[in-house]
Amino acid sequence: MSYIITSLLDTDFYKFTMGQLVFHRYKDIPVKYAFINRTSGIPLADLVSEEDLRRELDHVRTLRFNNSDLHYLRGTNEYSERMFKEDYLQFLKTFELPPYRLMRSNSSYFLEFSGKWSEAIYWETFALSIMNELYCRAKLSMLSRFDQETVYAEGKMKLAWKIRLLREHGRITFCDFGTRRRFSNEWHDSVVRTLTEEMSARQFLGTSNVYLAMKYGLMPMGTSAHELFMVMSGIMHGSDEEIRASHKKVLQDWWDEYGWGLSIYLPDTYGTDFGLRDFEPYQAAAWKGVRQDSGDPYVFGEFKVIPFYRGLGIDLREKIIVFSDGLEETAMIKLHDHFSGRVRCTFGWGTNLTNDFRFSPLSLIVKPVKACGHGVVKLSDNIAKATGKPKDIELFKKIFGYTNTYSKACRT
Amino acid sequence: MSYIITSLLDTDFYKFTMGQLVFHRYKDIPVKYAFINRTSGIPLADLVSEEDLRRELDHVRTLRFNNSDLHYLRGTNEYSERMFKEDYLQFLKTFELPPYRLMRSNSSYFLEFSGKWSEAIYWETFALSIMNELYCRAKLSMLSRFDQETVYAEGKMKLAWKIRLLREHGRITFCDFGTRRRFSNEWHDSVVRTLTEEMSARQFLGTSNVYLAMKYGLMPMGTSAHELFMVMSGIMHGSDEEIRASHKKVLQDWWDEYGWGLSIYLPDTYGTDFGLRDFEPYQAAAWKGVRQDSGDPYVFGEFKVIPFYRGLGIDLREKIIVFSDGLEETAMIKLHDHFSGRVRCTFGWGTNLTNDFRFSPLSLIVKPVKACGHGVVKLSDNIAKATGKPKDIELFKKIFGYTNTYSKACRT
Numbered sequence: 001m002s003y004i005i006t007s008l009l010d011t012d013f014y015k016f017t018m019g020q021l022v023f024h025r026y027k028d029i030p031v032k033y034a035f036i037n038r039t040s041g042i043p044l045a046d047l048v049s050e051e052d053l054r055r056e057l058d059h060v061r062t063l064r065f066n067n068s069d070l071h072y073l074r075g076t077n078e079y080s081e082r083m084f085k086e087d088y089l090q091f092l093k094t095f096e097l098p099p100y101r102l103m104r105s106n107s108s109y110f111l112e113f114s115g116k117w118s119e120a121i122y123w124e125t126f127a128l129s130i131m132n133e134l135y136c137r138a139k140l141s142m143l144s145r146f147d148q149e150t151v152y153a154e155g156k157m158k159l160a161w162k163i164r165l166l167r168e169h170g171r172i173t174f175c176d177f178g179t180r181r182r183f184s185n186e187w188h189d190s191v192v193r194t195l196t197e198e199m200s201a202r203q204f205l206g207t208s209n210v211y212l213a214m215k216y217g218l219m220p221m222g223t224s225a226h227e228l229f230m231v232m233s234g235i236m237h238g239s240d241e242e243i244r245a246s247h248k249k250v251l252q253d254w255w256d257e258y259g260w261g262l263s264i265y266l267p268d269t270y271g272t273d274f275g276l277r278d279f280e281p282y283q284a285a286a287w288k289g290v291r292q293d294s295g296d297p298y299v300f301g302e303f304k305v306i307p308f309y310r311g312l313g314i315d316l317r318e319k320i321i322v323f324s325d326g327l328e329e330t331a332m333i334k335l336h337d338h339f340s341g342r343v344r345c346t347f348g349w350g351t352n353l354t355n356d357f358r359f360s361p362l363s364l365i366v367k368p369v370k371a372c373g374h375g376v377v378k379l380s381d382n383i384a385k386a387t388g389k390p391k392d393i394e395l396f397k398k399i400f401g402y403t404n405t406y407s408k409a410c411r412t
Numbered sequence: 413m414s415y416i417i418t419s420l421l422d423t424d425f426y427k428f429t430m431g432q433l434v435f436h437r438y439k440d441i442p443v444k445y446a447f448i449n450r451t452s453g454i455p456l457a458d459l460v461s462e463e464d465l466r467r468e469l470d471h472v473r474t475l476r477f478n479n480s481d482l483h484y485l486r487g488t489n490e491y492s493e494r495m496f497k498e499d500y501l502q503f504l505k506t507f508e509l510p511p512y513r514l515m516r517s518n519s520s521y522f523l524e525f526s527g528k529w530s531e532a533i534y535w536e537t538f539a540l541s542i543m544n545e546l547y548c549r550a551k552l553s554m555l556s557r558f559d560q561e562t563v564y565a566e567g568k569m570k571l572a573w574k575i576r577l578l579r580e581h582g583r584i585t586f587c588d589f590g591t592r593r594r595f596s597n598e599w600h601d602s603v604v605r606t607l608t609e610e611m612s613a614r615q616f617l618g619t620s621n622v623y624l625a626m627k628y629g630l631m632p633m634g635t636s637a638h639e640l641f642m643v644m645s646g647i648m649h650g651s652d653e654e655i656r657a658s659h660k661k662v663l664q665d666w667w668d669e670y671g672w673g674l675s676i677y678l679p680d681t682y683g684t685d686f687g688l689r690d691f692e693p694y695q696a697a698a699w700k701g702v703r704q705d706s707g708d709p710y711v712f713g714e715f716k717v718i719p720f721y722r723g724l725g726i727d728l729r730e731k732i733i734v735f736s737d738g739l740e741e742t743a744m745i746k747l748h749d750h751f752s753g754r755v756r757c758t759f760g761w762g763t764n765l766t767n768d769f770r771f772s773p774l775s776l777i778v779k780p781v782k783a784c785g786h787g788v789v790k791l792s793d794n795i796a797k798a799t800g801k802p803k804d805i806e807l808f809k810k811i812f813g814y815t816n817t818y819s820k821a822c823r824t
Contacts, residue, residue: 066629075486217478
């Protein structure tokens with residue numbers, strides 16, 4: 001029987017861009033990542049067997065980067081010349097995932113990844129892809145054979161509809177960000193192949209999945225994630241000022257590592273209001289743009305980002321907003337119609353692209369919970385998406401002057 | 413219906429190593445390559461339809477290097493760090509094969525590739541793989557369905573035998589050099605996959621086929637070919653001394669381009685006797701070794717190469733002979749038993765690895781026939797393998813002091 005993950009490249013590109021930064025600067029920092037099921041109504045452990053889950057997780061630990069995987073990464077030059085350095089590639093050559101810790105507790109799974117930051121960072125997407133696919137298989141297996149066929153037929157019709165609609169809106173550009181919440185490995189592959197064959201390369205820009213980017217000759221896409229800011233707060237833990245300073249340190253490190261090529265800023269770890277206050281004018285001028293990943297995207301663009309750039313006298317038409325929060329095709333069209341002509345925008349399309357079936361997808365995440373022994377926190381522009389211990393969340397709200405009240409439940 | 417060649421990487425690695433040298437130094441040199449059927453008894457044009465042949469050749473001309481192909485080449489570092497330079501990769505990015513010229517003449521095909529050397533050089537392997545596969549299909553199509561199945565069953569049994577025998581001779585190392593004369597694309601893929609799965613990586617070292625090296629994470633293997641020397645004789649055409657000097661120029665260019673990493677010398681273009689006379693002691697000391705591609709391999713090793721190195725006081729155990737001429741498994745074992753312990757040896761296994769069926773494989777070649785308007789010649793250590801016009805062959809024999817009389821007919 002085949003496995004869900006068969007290549008260590010079957011992950012998001014940003015795991016490598018973040019992974020290299022971590023390898024170069026914070027290799028041995030002790031961290032702990034934890035799996036969190038935000039769709040708390042679903043008794044995951046009653047649906048997904050522990051044996052199957054362990055079989056898949058164990059298998060990923062046996063995988064290694066092969067010669068061609070490393071050729072591909074070494075040859076990556078879309079963002080800057082030879083962006084992956086030889087020391088990092090040598091590290092990957094012998095890399096294996098650190099152990100995981102899995103326990104069943106009633107109908108839930110407790111799943112954690114502890115270790116050096118430079119190693120534990122890679123578990124996230126694999127654990128999520130595995131958990132999602134096992135869950136989807138469980139749901140499928142409750143149907144008759146013919147009903148299973150209709151599930152795929154529906155999925156194809158929906159994909160056809162998305163393609164038709166977006167072709168009519170030919171100025172919208174997007175890429176696939178759907179690795180972690182995909183219905184299955186196989187379906188993800190067929191979605192990306194279909195988009196490659198059916199859409200213009202000017203519209204479908206690429207995929208965050210490195211394996212599929214390689215397989216279909218697409219551009220590997222990615223920015224960076226909250227985990228950099230979160231872990232840095234543990235590394236620089238101390239007074240309120242020190243914790244606050246950890247946010248800016250990430251921006252500096254990122255620019256030092258990659259420069260302009262990967263300069264898309266994710267400002268919402270502690271709320272976009274703080275994120276923009278902490279974005280120095282010289283940085284705002286230099287960086288390509290920002291990514292919107294939580295809260296109301298219109299508020300983010302209209303009342304935060306646009307006034308921010310305007311206030312600095314920066315030409316908005318040279319900046320880009322990458323929308324990536326819970327998109328679907330009509331939302332993309334509306335956002336594009338609303339913002340286009342004033343600021344450039346593009347879309348990182350995730351769950352709804354690779355898991356749009358009759359079963360509601362789960363909202364699963366794997367996030368850092370500790371770094372250097374300190375609890376870490378993500379607030380975001382949607383307080384329902386906050387992660388961390390309640391006490392730490394309150395502390396971080398105070399430190400970062402968080403006043404947001406927007407709250408929208410994740411899928412339950 | 414699918415095509416035989418579906419990727420421009422489905423070629424021999426040395427096309428890129430030679431191709432880059434040519435691109436850097438002799439980009440616009442006008443050359444002509446010609447297809448030659450040395451198995452003159454086979455009425456190729458009666459078996460392979462011109463329509464099918466044109467369809468395949470035309471299709472290769474539509475192919476382009478995609479993003480991932482270029483990542484892979486950019487990431488190649490097995491022979492030296494980042495051996496393919498950015499200017500060459502940019503050239504490949506927009507590369508397309510130049511036009512071909514095809515005519516049927518009675519039962520033969522006349523097939524030529526003229527153009528700039530930096531472009532025409534890539535036709536060789538594609539033209540040969542296509543012609544061979546169309547021929548093998550024609551032979552297969554004459555059989556009943558069940559007989560066709562037995563052809564593949566026999567092929568598998570022979571491959572199983574080769575693997576079993578070579579496993580018993582675990583110190584023999586070899587790689588696949590069988591792209592150009594393979595039975596089919598599909599069979600080649602399955603042979604390489606099988607060797608990857610069934611043999612130790614210490615024994616099966618890799619493949620010269622870049623597409624398959626990429627697909628299976630293998631080492632891309634290759635040295636260089638006669639065409640470099642042949643075309644250089646046209647570039648430096650003039651007095652006997654100038655033509656003679658063209659041979660050494662290739663060695664200098666090759667070392668300047670790749671240094672030690674790719675320093676396997678192919679000495680037999682004008683006969684190995686001349687080749688070794690023209691190999692300066694400092695070169696012999698620096699280069700890794702030599703490739704044997706014509707004549708009697710024992711004579712080559714025992715009476716030419718070994719005395720040559722000994723005469724210079726070079727430690728033979730640090731040098732390697734790559735045997736690559738018409739090998740099969742028992743010949744490899746005999747050669748290994750004969751030479752091992754005295755000089756390192758390895759094997760580039762071609763036709764007999766990828767086309768060992770009941771049909772005798774054809775002996776097809778594509779060679780340069782003209783460069784800068786001058787006829788070019790290959791003599792080799794087997795005068796039956798010589799190419800060039802009879803008048804030019806006589807001239808080159810004189811210039812290079814060729815006295816060899818060994819002659820062994822190619823498959824007829």
